[in-house]
Amino acid sequence: MERRNPPGERIQDIWKELEPIFHEEADKGDAGGWGREVFEETARGLERYRGAGPSDEQTKALLARLTPQAAEPERPRFADRLPHAEPGSAPLWVALIRFIAPQVRLFSKAFWIVSAVIMIFGALAMPLVGRNGINSFVFVSSFVAGIGVFYALRSYGTPMSKLEATFPVSPVEMMMGRLGIIILYDMILALAASVLLSLTGQSGPLFAFIIGWLAPLCFCTALAFAAIVRFGPRIGAVLSLAVWMAQFALRDVLGPFYFMSDTGYAFWGSSRMIAFVIAAILFFVACRTIRNGGKGDKGRYDPA
Numbered sequence: 001m002e003r004r005n006p007p008g009e010r011i012q013d014i015w016k017e018l019e020p021i022f023h024e025e026a027d028k029g030d031a032g033g034w035g036r037e038v039f040e041e042t043a044r045g046l047e048r049y050r051g052a053g054p055s056d057e058q059t060k061a062l063l064a065r066l067t068p069q070a071a072e073p074e075r076p077r078f079a080d081r082l083p084h085a086e087p088g089s090a091p092l093w094v095a096l097i098r099f100i101a102p103q104v105r106l107f108s109k110a111f112w113i114v115s116a117v118i119m120i121f122g123a124l125a126m127p128l129v130g131r132n133g134i135n136s137f138v139f140v141s142s143f144v145a146g147i148g149v150f151y152a153l154r155s156y157g158t159p160m161s162k163l164e165a166t167f168p169v170s171p172v173e174m175m176m177g178r179l180g181i182i183i184l185y186d187m188i189l190a191l192a193a194s195v196l197l198s199l200t201g202q203s204g205p206l207f208a209f210i211i212g213w214l215a216p217l218c219f220c221t222a223l224a225f226a227a228i229v230r231f232g233p234r235i236g237a238v239l240s241l242a243v244w245m246a247q248f249a250l251r252d253v254l255g256p257f258y259f260m261s262d263t264g265y266a267f268w269g270s271s272r273m274i275a276f277v278i279a280a281i282l283f284f285v286a287c288r289t290i291r292n293g294g295k296g297d298k299g300r301y302d303p304a
Helices: 009-028 036-049 056-071 078-084 092-106 109-124 126-132 136-152 159-164 171-199 206-231 233-257 268-293
Strands: none
Touching: 009 036, 092 171, 109 126, 109 136, 109 171, 136 171, 136 206, 136 233, 159 171, 171 206, 171 268, 206 233, 206 268, 233 268
């Protein structure tokens, strides 16, 4: 026969608080067999899961460590001062940092490392692949930008997007902040590689080389962005990859729509202008799609 110890004072005090609720539920017929004996047995069974509280020595040691920090407050960090800066008085670069800084934590270390490694391989392959009339660095930089967009917007169309829609910032601002990180990071990597290639004589005129990869990078970023918000991640990925591969396969057949050509291409200047124009149109279409996607009962986001 199991030996039952009498309930302690703490259990009795808890039961005194719950007893009026029990009687009220019993009058309604919702007690369900729950009574004092069941409560005491359950409470005794849970006693073994109670952890020991901190001792007096541990509490004193914690207070001794926290007292100096409370007496001398920590100096506010720059990231903490950004939200309190007045929008009208803050410089443009401060506003830009305030816009994209909260999104940086969404990118893992692997993203930064893999993007840099792929960009380096694209730059190193230029002397080998360039003999066939293909600018490997332009293809690689645009590919990295497109993949980065899909990584940054991986929550789009998932239940997480509904949670993000409740944030103070709008979905458009949130996504544009992530795209800003992708574009700025890829531009920094590409600029560093461009300088090194220029010093080794592999790029030709530096300014023309920068414009050469900047236009395709913006085009592929805008294409991936618009394809995701318009058709969803899966169809958007297939469409973006198909356009990128068409650039690689067709090349001269595309005429002024061959955006990844080298400076010696006949339509090089006009193709860059067309790429920038199409990128701007795609960004506009994507932003409009996001805003319209939250309207109505069938919107992607909960209506405000």
